[in-house]
Amino acid sequence: MIRSGLTVKLSVLLALIGVLASGLTGYYAYHANRTLLVDQAERSLRTSTDFLSRRLSNSISDVAADARVLATMPSAAQTASIDDGLDDNPGRERLAQVFASFMANHPEYLQIRLIARAHHGLELIRFDRDAAGAVRVGGEGLEEKAQFPYVFDTLALNRDQIYVSNITINHEHGAHLAEGRPTVRIGAPIVDAHDTTVGAIVLDVDLGGLLAMLKSDLPRDYHVYLTNEWGDFLVHPDSTQTFGFAKGRRVLVQDTFASTRALFDHSRDEVDLNGLDNPREAGDRIITFIRKPLLGAGGNRFVVLGLSKPLDDALAGASLLGESIVHMVLISSAIALALAILFARALTQPLQRLTDAATHFMSDKTMDELPIRRTDEIGVLARCFARMRREIKSQIDVLHSKQTELAHLASHDMLTDLPNRLLFMQQLEAAIAHASATGERLAVLFVDLDGFKQINDAFGHSAGDTVLIAVARRLRDVLAPDDVVARLGGDEFIVLTRGARADDAEPRIAREILDAINVGVLFNDEPMTVGASIGISRYPSDGMNAESLLLHADAAMYAAKLARDGRGAYRAYADLDDPAAAGERTRKRVASPRAGTGTDSGAAASNDLDVTL
Incomplete structure (x- = not known):
């Protein structure tokens, strides 16, 4: 009868699972709705990110087109040749006027240079941007640049190819406003009528100006991320995280967002993160990263562009459903609580005595209070608990002795x-x-x-x-x-x-x-x-x-x-x-390991030599 009574009580408690099921159903409905809203927000954000990346790529392509136009002008090949380039000539001056016009119409251009292959890459025409506008550098201000990659890599290209540099901080002294700014260099080879590369056109573009233009249409709570092809942050909501490689440290997107590693091993072209599925990486935001070549599919450089927005914006539509579910769960919980109290009292009175015994585990007094005379499951549990207590107490005494010994040996x-x-x-x-x-x-x-x-x-x-x-x-x-x-x-x-x-x-x-x-x-x-x-x-x-x-x-x-x-x-x-x-x-x-003496009489007790400081 006692066993049967306990079983009945447990069966009644199991009936409360129905109440829990209603709460779980409401929870999963709410969760499914949140997931659907986040998926929609991810698709929208992916479209925005792709559009933003296209704008960046198009901006670089426009610069490349300008470089190609300048490189293919007849006066460019004439000026870059050895004999003509070092002397004043009408073609050189006309080309300088074109450079000045480009600088006036493109405020994002920090420098435009014509660099000859001869004379160790000597700059023949150079315009820099300073606080007042474009300034032409001449005479002793013209420098030899053959040792820079943007020169010798550009000179190694074919007629229709374009060089795109890494995005770095410009550390060349005397570059006026370009010095110390994030810069991407676009180079185009100058080829004469004999298909000989005689020089290069190099345009230094202010990356900050390009990015300011790209971000101008975004909502204020959107965050933009931009990295180079190695993952170094070029744009980050926290400016201290950008251009770490120029400050003696590397701050990589792969370390901040581990999922983006797939973009750099070329196994994926885009990665989506959100605070529901990736809380450790995305936090309370939805983030999309896209790998984008700077000059289309054939470009020799690529960037990773990321865009994020608050997760709360996407989940705003789930508020009404959430409130209804919360009301339903509260009502069900109140009913379940009332039933639990009624049935728990019948079950917890004998169990409370076991709880007191467990709380005062090492006290001998509690042993007389255990319901060991009961014939139901609680009685069996009480007798097992009594035996376990005696055995554990014996083992604890041994452990205390061993712990004291081990603590001494460890030190x-x-x-x-x-x-x-x-x-x-x-x-x-x-x-x-x-x-x-x-x-x-x-x-x-x-x-x-x-x-x-x-x-x-x-x-x-x-x-x-x-x-x-x-x-x-x-x-x-x-x-x-x-x-x-x-x-x-x-x-x-x-x-x-x-x-x-x-x-x-x-x-x-x-x-x-x-x-x-x-x-x-x-x-x-x-x-x-x-x-x-x-x-x-x-x-x-x-x-x-x-x-x-x-x-x-x-x-x-x-x-x-x-x-x-x-x-x-x-x-x-x-x-x-x-x-x-x-x-x-x-x-x-x-x-380095120092020669020493040792013995085979035991690792800890031997006179082996350990001199590591």
Whole structure:
């Protein structure tokens, strides 16, 4: 009867699924309507983007047509020839007047130049735009440009071909208003009557002026994106994201909108994004990107043009439907809530006791309150819970013990039980933070054993382990309780002293360490002697962070080895003849694997050498 009663109660609760179904139906209807509206908005935005891209391509094509017209004028070939181009002649002056007319009628043109193939690409006619208008550059202002791609690439073209440059910031000095502006260069070869390319016409176009014209008809809440063929942003709603390659960094559309990678591997010509399907990329907007060649299908350059508008604009028509669905769901939810309360009370009273037991899981008192005498499913659950609690409590006790042991092993060297590199660096960083606030002085002593490899080779790695353990014990004995000593790895130890003891690091503390280490060690009744070299760095004079202090102490240690033939010496980093050079040598030395000693007696407990800084 009890099992049957519980089943009935569950069955009644399942009847509430009908109410949930109505809400889900309304939700999916609303969702489908939103999707339909967004699809329509995407198609409209795609059309606008395509139209905008055509306008950009047509604008570039118009510039290319102007360049071709200038290049095919008879006076252009005459002027670009070697003999005629360097002397004044009527053809050259007539062509200059044509250039001036083009500059007057095309405010987006920043420069028009006729460049000869001869004389290293010398500019023969050049008009620049300045604040007052077009200005002709002559005499010493004419420059040789053969080394620039827009010259030698244009000269390599056939008669009817057009060169289109990358869209870049113009960094050529003396270019008047063109200097520092986003520029695209259009070049056309000048071919004489003998089909010989004698020069080039190059037009520098102000990309900013073109884009301002293209965006003039767009609504204010529309955003325009434009990239070059590598994905660098040329236009972006955030101006700090544009022309990153000219500022020493790359800001790529592929990194901002990952889906656009398909445009650059030529697997797709257009990409649509929206905040419903691609919330991480599109956010609260609808975005369309189109790849467009600058000079039609045969162009040697292309751009990616993007257009976006707010997602809310597309979803405005879904508001009425959404309100109706919300009202329906609220009414259904109220009814479902009332039914749930009625039936939940009957079910949750015994379950509440289990909940209290789970809340006070580790308390013995709750065990007497569990409904373990019930014969229905709740009784079975209570008995299983009681057994599980006993087992888990036993396992937790074991885990606590293991966690304490693992925490110690993670921060200490297994062989010497000294703090390892990780723990030392944490303590050093904490000491630096305290010292920067209080003005306390610090000293770091880098201790490297002398002759340790010979002990390993002569007596074996077990002897090496014995030496390391003895050295660690002696370092603890000779140092003050507030000092920190750690093993970095292999035969390298590191010591941190604070306050007044930092001033005594050299020579007192260093000498005490050397004297303690120099005492012989017995291994199988065989005496073994090991020395040490010590490098000392101080905070703040030798470094402001843990890595630099450790690196400079290592550099001083290395200098100590060199100064005293590698045994029983100490040096302070500040006393080195050239501290900067010593530090640089140490950086190079530790950047590559350093030969060291090792043992096969276990990875963590061995005297293997780890000198990575």
